[in-house]
Amino acid sequence: xxxxxxxxxxxxxxxxxxxxxxxxxxxxxxxxxxxxxxxxxxxxxxxxxxxxxxxxxxxxxxxxxxxxxxxxxxxxxxxxxxxxxxxxxxxxxxxxxxxxxxxxxxxxxxxxxxxxxxxxxxxxxxxxxxxxxxxxxxxxxxxxxxxxxxxxxxxxxxxxxxxxxxxxxxxxxxxxxxxxxxxxxxxxxxxxxxxxxxxxxxxxxxxxxxxxxxxxxxxxxxxxxxxxxxxxxxxxxxxxxxxxxxxxxxxxxxxxxxxxxxxxxxxxxxxxxxxxxxxxxxxxxxxxxxxxxxxxxxxxxxxxxxxxxxxxxxxxxxxxxxxxxxxxxxxxxxxxxxxxxxxxxxxxxxxxxxxxxxxxxxxxxxxxxxxxxxxxxxxxxxxxxxxxxxxxxxxxxxxxxxxxxxxxxxxxxxxxxxxxxx
RNA sequence: GUGGGCGUAGCUCAGCUGGUAGAGUACUGGAUUGUGGCUCCAGGCGUCGCGGGUUCAAAUCCCGUCGCUCACCCCA
Numbered sequence: 001x002x003x004x005x006x007x008x009x010x011x012x013x014x015x016x017x018x019x020x021x022x023x024x025x026x027x028x029x030x031x032x033x034x035x036x037x038x039x040x041x042x043x044x045x046x047x048x049x050x051x052x053x054x055x056x057x058x059x060x061x062x063x064x065x066x067x068x069x070x071x072x073x074x075x076x077x078x079x080x081x082x083x084x085x086x087x088x089x090x091x092x093x094x095x096x097x098x099x100x101x102x103x104x105x106x107x108x109x110x111x112x113x114x115x116x117x118x119x120x121x122x123x124x125x126x127x128x129x130x131x132x133x134x135x136x137x138x139x140x141x142x143x144x145x146x147x148x149x150x151x152x153x154x155x156x157x158x159x160x161x162x163x164x165x166x167x168x169x170x171x172x173x174x175x176x177x178x179x180x181x182x183x184x185x186x187x188x189x190x191x192x193x194x195x196x197x198x199x200x201x202x203x204x205x206x207x208x209x210x211x212x213x214x215x216x217x218x219x220x221x222x223x224x225x226x227x228x229x230x231x232x233x234x235x236x237x238x239x240x241x242x243x244x245x246x247x248x249x250x251x252x253x254x255x256x257x258x259x260x261x262x263x264x265x266x267x268x269x270x271x272x273x274x275x276x277x278x279x280x281x282x283x284x285x286x287x288x289x290x291x292x293x294x295x296x297x298x299x300x301x302x303x304x305x306x307x308x309x310x311x312x313x314x315x316x317x318x319x320x321x322x323x324x325x326x327x328x329x330x331x332x333x334x335x336x337x338x339x340x341x342x343x344x345x346x347x348x349x350x351x352x353x354x355x356x357x358x359x360x361x362x363x364x365x366x367x368x369x370x371x372x373x374x375x376x377x378x379x380x381x382x383x384x385x386x387x388x389x390x391x392x393x394x395x396x397x398x399x400x401x402x403x404x405x406x407x408x409x410x411x412x413x414x415x416x417x418x419x420x421x422x
Numbered sequence: 423g424u425g426g427g428c429g430u431a432g433c434u435c436a437g438c439u440g441g442u443a444g445a446g447u448a449c450u451g452g453a454u455u456g457u458g459g460c461u462c463c464a465g466g467c468g469u470c471g472c473g474g475g476u477u478c479a480a481a482u483c484c485c486g487u488c489g490c491u492c493a494c495c496c497c498a
Contacts, residue, residue, distance in 0.1 A: 004489080059496050063423090081498085110498075115423085117492060126498060193495075209495080258497060268498095279498060306498025333456065366456045368449095374458040385456060399458070 008114070008122030018323045019311050020125075024107060026153050027127050034146050036103040036129060041085035043109060047075040053084040053289055055260025057200045064112040066122075078111035082128040083261070083286070083302055090132055091295035101133040118275035118312075125307035135287060135299035137234050140265045141241035143301055147269065147281060148247050155315050158272040159280065161248065164223065164255040165235040166203070168263050169288060171228035176202055178221050186216050207256045214254075222253040231264055238265055261286040265301065273313040280313065281305035327420055329373030330357040333366060333385035341384055344394075344412065351413035353420075373399060380416060 005011065012020060028038070051061050066078040079085055086104055089095075095102045107127045114120060129147075131139045144161065151159055167175055183190070183198045183205055190198070191210045198205055206217050227235065242249055249267075257266050266284030274280070283303025290298035328348060332341040341357060348355045356376060358369050366383070373381040383395040393406040396416065407415045 007489085064496085112497080114496075115494095116490095117494095120497075124498060128498095204496095207496095276493065277497070282498065304498060309498060329458095331457085365451075367454085367458075368451085370458040372458085378458095381458075383457075387456080395457090397457070402458085404457085 006122070008116040010121065016311075019314060020307065023154060023307065023310060023314075024127075027105075027107070027150060030146060030150050030153065031105045031129065034103070034142070036105045036131075039086060039089060039104045039106050040108070041079075041082070041089050041106065043111075044076050044078050045085055045088065047077040049084050049088055049293075050077050050080060052292065053087065053261055054081065055201075057197075058258055058260060060112060060258065064114055066111045066113055080112045081110055081259070082106050082108070082126060082304060083130060083289075086128070086130045086302075087132075087289055087293060087295070087300075090298070091290060091293055096133065096296050096298060099133070101131060101139070103129075103131045105129045117277065119277035119306070119309045121308060126304040127307060128302060128304040129283075130300060130302035132290070132300040133298050135234070135285075137237035137265075138241060139301045140238045140285060141245060141247075143283075143303065144242060144249075144267060145245040145247045147303060147305070151269070151280075154310070156271070156310075156313060157315070158313070159269055160250065160272075161267060161269050162252040162255055163238070163242075163249050163265060163267040164252050165227060165231060165238075165264050166223050166256070166262055166266055166284070167227050167231050171226060171231055172223075172263075175221070175223060175226040178226060179203065179205075182220050186220075189216060201260075203256045204258070206254045217254055224251070224253055234264055257282060257284065261289045261292075263287045267303070269305075271309065271313045274309055277309065279306070280309045324354070325377035325379065326356040327354045327378070328356070328380045328382050328416060329369070329376060329378040330355055331366060331369040331373065331381055331383045332358065333383070336386060337384050337389050340389060340409075344382075344384065344409065348413055348416065351417065353413065353416060379420060382412070382416075 047065070047067050050065060054060050056062075060080050065080055068076055070076050086106065090102065090104075105128060108125065109123050110126050111123055113122060116122060129143060131143055144163075148159075148161065166172065180198060180202045183194075183202055187195055187198070190205065190213050191208065194205045194208050194210075194213055203223075205213070206220065208214065208217060224235070239249075252268075255266055255268060257268070262284045264285040264287065267282070268279050269281040270278045271280045272278070281303055283301070285299065285301045287299035290296065290300065330341060330345050330348075332338065345355050345357050356373075356378065358364065358372065366385075370381060378399055381397045381399060383397065388394045388409075391406075392410075393408050394412065395404055396407050396412075396419075397404045398419070
């Protein structure tokens with residue numbers, strides 16, 4: 001019986017995984033330098049957590065969640081995003097004591113039931129960052145500047161930071177009504193989708209991708225013209241600070257985003273080197289979410305970036321030669337040498353060397369083993385044949401210049417370490 | 423959920439209007455009796471995605487089905 005992987009998921013194989021580890025290492029370094037600490041929430045939660053935080057009328061909740069009933073009768077959902085879990089953990093562990101800004105990041109798989117395509121999977125990985133406990137625009141600007149620094153260190157180019165402000169609980173309701181009224185005048189011209197959603201989620205009409213709708217959207221009232229004084233000031237300060245940090249950005253008044261919890265600043269980073277799914281990172285401020293889950297008033301800013309998309313857009317020269325080759329390829333000839341080959345390999349590894357060998361039970365030719373040593377770019381080939389077994393001296397060949405020397409088997413580790421300069 | 427493209431060797435792919443498979447690469451051996459990279463020679467490899475139909479004959483034509491992929495919706 002042949003069983004394949006599930007649609008929309010994939011194995012990350014050796015050769016590919018090195019890129020992942022490199023990206024993760026860079027993220028850990030930079031985020032740590034900005035004072036963010038790692039958190040690892042579970043990958044499944046009570047379904048209600050996601051439904052209430054992301055929004056009942058969003059696509060994620062309406063049709064994309066992996067939900068099941070467990071044996072105890074609980075409604076469980078594989079997390080479609082990370083912010084909800086972090087907010088839950090923040091409240092559950094009372095991280096607001098003592099009062100200070102809590103800066104967290106996480107890394108791991110997310111799950112959404114969608115049709116896969118380039119840069120979109122049913123299990124996909126995100127690195128997310130959440131700064132909790134401050135409404136200071138410096139938080140917004142600092143997080144976005146950190147993000148761009150991260151991209152720069154990875155050697156990414158062709159990225160664009162787009163920002164917008166969605167207002168707050170004070171100014172959004174009025175804007176929402178204004179927008180609805182304006183949309184109503186165009187209902188006949190808008191797509192079926194927009195006709196449906198203008199009542200429940202009118203802001204989403206703004207970022208409809210249908211060309212004719214985009215024309216109309218450009219003429220609709222924009223959030224940025226309907227912000228209250230506080231939101232206006234906040235948004236302007238975010239822009240000022242971004243300029244101070246030397247972070248390039250552009251304003252996109254149609255940037256709305258599909259999760260309901262966003263307030264004030266929202267942003268996306270899009271890459272020109274991806275296909276239709278070009279958003280590498282998205283995020284923004286969510287100032288009321290903690291309160292909605294019965295935590296204290298806690299303004300927050302966060303973002304999540306898609307690792308598959310990030311890795312797809314890495315420049316090729318950055319991803320070559322990741323990982324190091326073996327120090328020694330241990331060549332063995334003849335069946336009589338097999339046990340000694342095993343013993344020497346273990347001894348050299350115990351001394352810290354990276355040793356590869358051949359595992360054919362009926363040893364293949366010396367030529368073939370030398371080819372493998374070469375193909376794996378090994379620094380040295382160490383040859384053990386029947387002659388060497390008798391004399392107790394092995395042949396060590398430097399693969400770069402072809403020089404060979406005989407080394408007593410008792411001195412192997414030390415001699416190789418010396419030649420490697422270790 | 424809808425639409426386009428594609429499923430042939432481990433990998434990348436060729437195979438025209440039907441005559442039951444081929445190249446490159448990789449692998450193994452040899453030229454070089456126990457020495458890699460370059461070159462040359464030789465060798466093995468296939469349920470032609472699966473099922474059915476048409477036909478003397480199907481990788482090729484028809485129908486169905488599964489899978490992959492790209493795109494729409496939406497998003498990381």
